[in-house]
Amino acid sequence: xxxxxxxxxxxxxxxxxxxxxxxxxxxxxxxHTDAGVSQDLENxxxxxLKGDLSRDAHGYVCRKLAIIGTAASVPTLAGQLGGxxxxxxxxxxxxxxxxxxxxxxxxxxxxxxxxxQKIGVIGSLGSRRDPAAVAPLSKLLHAxxxxxxxxxxxxxxxxxTAESAAALQAALPSANGDRQYxxxxxxxxxxxxxxxxxxxxxxxxxxxxxxxxxxxLVRLAATRGLLACARKQA
Amino acid sequence: MALRVxxxxxxxxxxxxxxxxxxxxxxxxxxxxEFVQMIVKLIGDRDKEFRAAGLEQVRTAARGPALTxxxxxxxxxxxxxxxxxxxxxxxxxxxxxxxxxxxxxxxSSHDENVRAGAIRVLGRLGESQDLPLLIKSLSAxxxxxxxxxxxxxxxxxxxxxxxxxxxxxxxxxxxxxxxLLDVLAxxxxxxxxPAFLAAIVDDNARVRRSAMAALGQIGRxxxxxxxxxxxxxARKGYERDAAEKNVALVCERIENPDxxxxxxxxxxxxxxxxxxDELLSLLGRVGGKKLIDFVAAIATGPDGARRxxxxxxxxxWPDASVADTLLxxxxxxxxxxxxxxxxxxxxxxxxxxxxxxxxxxLDRLKQAMKAxxxxxxxxxVINRVRTAYDIDSVRFVLPYVDQPQFAQxxxxxxxxxxxxxEVRDPNKAEMDKALDxxxxxxxxxxxxxxxxxxxxxxTWQRPGREAR
Numbered sequence: 001x002x003x004x005x006x007x008x009x010x011x012x013x014x015x016x017x018x019x020x021x022x023x024x025x026x027x028x029x030x031x032h033t034d035a036g037v038s039q040d041l042e043n044x045x046x047x048x049l050k051g052d053l054s055r056d057a058h059g060y061v062c063r064k065l066a067i068i069g070t071a072a073s074v075p076t077l078a079g080q081l082g083g084x085x086x087x088x089x090x091x092x093x094x095x096x097x098x099x100x101x102x103x104x105x106x107x108x109x110x111x112x113x114x115x116x117q118k119i120g121v122i123g124s125l126g127s128r129r130d131p132a133a134v135a136p137l138s139k140l141l142h143a144x145x146x147x148x149x150x151x152x153x154x155x156x157x158x159x160x161t162a163e164s165a166a167a168l169q170a171a172l173p174s175a176n177g178d179r180q181y182x183x184x185x186x187x188x189x190x191x192x193x194x195x196x197x198x199x200x201x202x203x204x205x206x207x208x209x210x211x212x213x214x215x216x217l218v219r220l221a222a223t224r225g226l227l228a229c230a231r232k233q234a
Numbered sequence: 235m236a237l238r239v240x241x242x243x244x245x246x247x248x249x250x251x252x253x254x255x256x257x258x259x260x261x262x263x264x265x266x267x268e269f270v271q272m273i274v275k276l277i278g279d280r281d282k283e284f285r286a287a288g289l290e291q292v293r294t295a296a297r298g299p300a301l302t303x304x305x306x307x308x309x310x311x312x313x314x315x316x317x318x319x320x321x322x323x324x325x326x327x328x329x330x331x332x333x334x335x336x337x338x339x340x341x342s343s344h345d346e347n348v349r350a351g352a353i354r355v356l357g358r359l360g361e362s363q364d365l366p367l368l369i370k371s372l373s374a375x376x377x378x379x380x381x382x383x384x385x386x387x388x389x390x391x392x393x394x395x396x397x398x399x400x401x402x403x404x405x406x407x408x409x410x411x412x413x414l415l416d417v418l419a420x421x422x423x424x425x426x427x428p429a430f431l432a433a434i435v436d437d438n439a440r441v442r443r444s445a446m447a448a449l450g451q452i453g454r455x456x457x458x459x460x461x462x463x464x465x466x467x468a469r470k471g472y473e474r475d476a477a478e479k480n481v482a483l484v485c486e487r488i489e490n491p492d493x494x495x496x497x498x499x500x501x502x503x504x505x506x507x508x509x510x511d512e513l514l515s516l517l518g519r520v521g522g523k524k525l526i527d528f529v530a531a532i533a534t535g536p537d538g539a540r541r542x543x544x545x546x547x548x549x550x551w552p553d554a555s556v557a558d559t560l561l562x563x564x565x566x567x568x569x570x571x572x573x574x575x576x577x578x579x580x581x582x583x584x585x586x587x588x589x590x591x592x593x594x595x596l597d598r599l600k601q602a603m604k605a606x607x608x609x610x611x612x613x614x615v616i617n618r619v620r621t622a623y624d625i626d627s628v629r630f631v632l633p634y635v636d637q638p639q640f641a642q643x644x645x646x647x648x649x650x651x652x653x654x655x656e657v658r659d660p661n662k663a664e665m666d667k668a669l670d671x672x673x674x675x676x677x678x679x680x681x682x683x684x685x686x687x688x689x690x691x692x693t694w695q696r697p698g699r700e701a702r
Binding site: 223224 | 266268269270272273276281283284287288290291295296
C-alpha cells in the first residue's frame with residue numbers, strides 16, 4: 001500500500017486526487033509512536049526527494065519531512081537549498097527539523113546560496129532562533145546588497161539573544177541609508193529578552209532607543225518597552 | 235566548643251540573611267520608585283500617545299493608595315486634556331484614595347469638561363456623602379456636567395443611594411425631579427415606589443411623565459391602583475396616552491390575562507366614581523376577556539356619553555377579540571355618530587396584526603365592507619385591507635380599481651400588498667395583471683413606479699427609511 005502511494009507520488013501533481021497518498025498520511029500518524037515506521041517512511045521520502053518529482057509532489061514530501069524528518073534527511077534537503085524551485089520547501093522542512101545538523105546546513109548555505117535563496121536561508125536561521133548563526137549573520141549586516149543586510153538584521157532580531165542585540169547595536173551607527181530595520185530588529189530582540197526575564201538587557205536596548213534623537217514612534221515603542229521592563233522589576 | 239562555633243555560625247548566617255534581605259528590599263524600592271517616576275513623567279507628556287502609555291500603567295499597575303494619591307496629585311499640574319485623561323484613568327484604577335483630589339479639582343476647575351470628568355469619576359470612586367453634590371449637578375452647571383452627574387448617580391454603588399435619591403425627590407426643594415426619576419428608574423429602584431407615586435401627581439408635567447415612565451418600567455401590579463391617579467392627572471393627548479400605556483405595561487406583568495383584567499377592575503373601583511369613566515380607554519389598552527363584558531356593558535348601556543367612552547375603549551383594544559361586540563353595536567346603534575365611531579373601531583381592531591392569519595383579517599374586513607354605508611367607510615375598509623398579506627386581498631380590492639371614487643385607494647392597497655414578496659412571487663401572473671391595471675389607472679407617479687418595480691421583481695424603499 002505504502003509502496004503504491006510512493007509510486008503514485010512520482011506522477012502526483014496539482015489537481016491529482018489526494019486520496020492516492022492516504023497511506024503516506026497514515027504512515028506519518030503511525031510514525032509518532034513507531035520508530036521503525038518513522039525510519040522507513042523517512043527513507044522513502046528521502047528517496048523520493050532525490051527522484052524526479054513535480055513541484056507539488058516535492059512540496060508534499062517536504063511537508064511530511066517537516067513533521068517526521070531527522071538529521072538523516074538534512075543532507076538531501078541541504079542539497080536543494082540553492083535550487084530556485086526547491087529551495088523554499090527544503091527550507092520549510094529544515095526550519096522545523098529539530099536537529100543541530102539542520103541549523104548547520106542552513107548556516108553553511110549562507111556561503112553557497114545567493115540572491116533570493118540566500119535571503120530565504122537567512123530568514124530560516126531567524127525562524128530557528130539559532131544562536132550559532134549570530135556570528136555569520138552579523139557579518140551580513142554590512143552586506144552590499146541592502147536586502148541581504150535587512151534580512152540579516154531581522155533574523156538577528158528574531159533570534160533575540162544578548163549577542164544578537166550587541167551585533168545590531170554595533171551595526172546601528174553604520175547601517176546603510178534606512179536604519180529603521182535595525183531598530184525594528186533591536187526592538188524584537190528587546191521583547192524576546194524581556195520575555196525570557198532578562199530585563200536588564202532589554203532595558204539597556206530600550207534606553208538606547210528612547211533618546212530625543214530617535215524618531216517619535218521609535219521613542220514611543222522604547223518607552224512602552226521601558227515601562228514593561230520596569231513593571232516586571234517593580 | 236562545637237556547639238559554640240555552630241551558634242556563631244548561625245548568628246552570622248542570620249546577619250547575612252538580614253543584610254541580603256535589606257539590600258533586596260532597597261533594590262526593589264528603587265526599582266518601584268523608578269517605575270513610578272517614569273509613569274508620572276509620562277502623565278505630564280504633551281504627546282497624547284506617550285501620555286496614554288503612562289495612563290495605561292495608572293489603570294493597571296503600581297497599586298496601592300499611596301501611589302494612587304501620588305498619581306492623583308498630578309491633576310493640578312496638567313492642562314485640561316491631561317486632567318480629563320488622568321481622571322478617566324483614575325476612575326478605571328478604582329482606588330477611592332483618589333477621591334479627595336478629584337473633589338478638589340471639581341471645586342477649583344473652571345473648565346466644564348474637566349468638571350464633568352471629575353463628576354464621572356465620582357460615579358466610580360464616590361461615596362454616599364457625595365450624593366448632594368451629584369444631585370445638585372443634575373440641574374446646575376452645563377449640559378455635559380448634568381449628563382455626567384446623571385451617569386454617575388446611576389453607577390454610584392451603595393445600598394442607601396436609592397433611599398437618599400428618593401428622599402431628595404420627595405423634598406419640595408428638589409430642582410431636578412425629572413432627572414432623579416430617570417436615574418432611579420435606571421437603577422431599577424423598585425423599592426422606592428412612594429417617591430414615584432408622589433411624583434405622578436406633581437404639578438410639573440415633565441416630572442409626572444418621568445414618574446409614570448419609571449413606574450411603567452419597574453412598577454409592580456400592586457401599584458396599578460395608585461398609578462390611576464397619575465393617569466387622571468395627565469393632560470389629555472400625548473401625556474394621557476403615555477400614562478395609560480405605562481399602566482398597561484405594569485398590567486402586562488400579570489401573566490394570567492383574566493387576573494390582569496380583574497386587577498384593573500379592582501383598581502378602577504378604588505377611583506372616585508365621577509372619574510371612573512375617564513379611565514375606560516385604559517381598559518381598552520389592557521384588553522383581555524374579563525374586561526370585554528365590563529366595557530361592552532358600558533358601550534351598550536343607557537347613558538349616551540358613557541356609551542361613547544365605552545366604544546372608544548373597545549376601539550383601543552389590543553386585539554380583535556372585541557370585534558363581534560363592535561359589529562353588534564354597528565348593526566344596532568340608532569345614533570349615526572355612535573354607529574360611525576363603532577365602525578371605525580371595528581375596522582381598526584379587525585386590521586390589527588395581532589397573531590390572527592391574513593385570511594381571518596381579510597374575513598373581518600369583508601364583514602366591515604358589508605356594513606359600510608358611506609364612501610368614506612368603504613374607502614377606510616379598502617385602505618385597511620392592505621394589512622392582510624394575501625392574494626385574496628388583491629382579488630377583493632381589484633374591482634374597486636374600476637370605480638373612479640375608490641380607484642386611487644384601491645391602487646395604493648394593491649401595491650402595498652404587492653410589496654410583500656411572499657404574496658407576489660407565488661402568484662406572479664395574477665399579480666402582474668393586477669399591477670398592469672394599477673399602472674393603467676393610477677394618477678400617482680409613486681404608485682405607478684412601485685407597480686413597475688414589483689413587476690420586475692425589484693424591491694422599493696420607503697422614503698425616509700435611510701434616515702432612520
